Amino acid sequence: MSDGVILQVKKFVFSSPINRSGTNDVDSLEILIPEQLQASYSSYTWPSAPVLAWFLWEHRFELPGKHIVELGSGTALPGILAAKCGATVTLTESAILPKSLQHVKRCCEVNGLQSNQVRVIGLTWGLFLANTFSLGPIDLIIGSDCFYEPSVFEDIIVTVTFLLENNPQARFLSAYQERSADWSIEHLLHKWNLRCEHIPLNSLGASSGIDINELMQDHTIHLLEITRA
Numbered sequence: 001m002s003d004g005v006i007l008q009v010k011k012f013v014f015s016s017p018i019n020r021s022g023t024n025d026v027d028s029l030e031i032l033i034p035e036q037l038q039a040s041y042s043s044y045t046w047p048s049a050p051v052l053a054w055f056l057w058e059h060r061f062e063l064p065g066k067h068i069v070e071l072g073s074g075t076a077l078p079g080i081l082a083a084k085c086g087a088t089v090t091l092t093e094s095a096i097l098p099k100s101l102q103h104v105k106r107c108c109e110v111n112g113l114q115s116n117q118v119r120v121i122g123l124t125w126g127l128f129l130a131n132t133f134s135l136g137p138i139d140l141i142i143g144s145d146c147f148y149e150p151s152v153f154e155d156i157i158v159t160v161t162f163l164l165e166n167n168p169q170a171r172f173l174s175a176y177q178e179r180s181a182d183w184s185i186e187h188l189l190h191k192w193n194l195r196c197e198h199i200p201l202n203s204l205g206a207s208s209g210i211d212i213n214e215l216m217q218d219h220t221i222h223l224l225e226i227t228r229a
């Protein structure tokens with residue numbers, strides 16, 4: 001029980017064989033995510049999050065020393081995984097949703113993350129308040145299921161454009177669940193001078209025995225890499 005709301009705790013296990021001849025060793029990480037049963041958008045782990053987290057897990061040796069910013073973190077599975085793998089992570093949530101920000105902090109605490117590994121701040125897409133300017137150098141921006149509703153598409157793109165302009169070497173990895181074939185960010189990418197590549201997901205998790213279709217839970221999930229054009 002927390003804040004009068006019943007929580008369930010989901011366990012996510014990331015495990016891969018270590019490529020060392022003659023051994024059966026595995027590299028493994030367990031992440032616990034508390035979820036509120038009366039789920040709001042931010043207190044439930046959406047199906048894109050484990051997909052993005054698995055992608056980061058498969059690139060975990062590139063993460064130590066990197067500063068990663070997660071947008072619209074919600075329960076923050078990908079960002080927490082990145083912090084556990086050695087990145088310094090800034091988890092962000094809408095600044096006007098204090099309960100959601102509190103929930104992100106709770107997710108960090110449950111996983112034993114310390115203040116030198118992760119910080120949680122309010123950052124509302126399309127709004128340029130003090131926090132947006134105090135992020136410092138960024139190597140990677142991540143977001144899971146941020147493109148969930150067309151009314152927020154341009155706000156996200158504007159924020160990402162600002163962050164990429166200040167960090168030209170950075171990229172935005174965005175996993176999203178296809179909800180309507182009519183929705184598109186193509187015109188916004190063009191308008192804001194951004195480039196987008198689809199990262200193929202068909203072999204994600206294969207070397208760890210993960211079935212990508214099971215991971216996607218019958219949803220169509222895409223992973224985009226967005227950079228400056």
Ligand SMILES: C[S@@+](CC[C@H](N)C(=O)[O-])C[C@H]1O[C@@H](n2cnc3c(N)ncnc32)[C@H](O)[C@@H]1O
Nearest residue numbers: 041042045046049072073074094124125144145
């Ligand atoms: C569909 S949920 C995805 C949550 C989480 N990333 C996941 O995949 O499980 C969308 C998230 O974006 C956040 N959000 C919505 N509008 C926002 C805004 N204008 N600025 C920042 N975050 C926002 C919500 O609070 C929520 O956490």
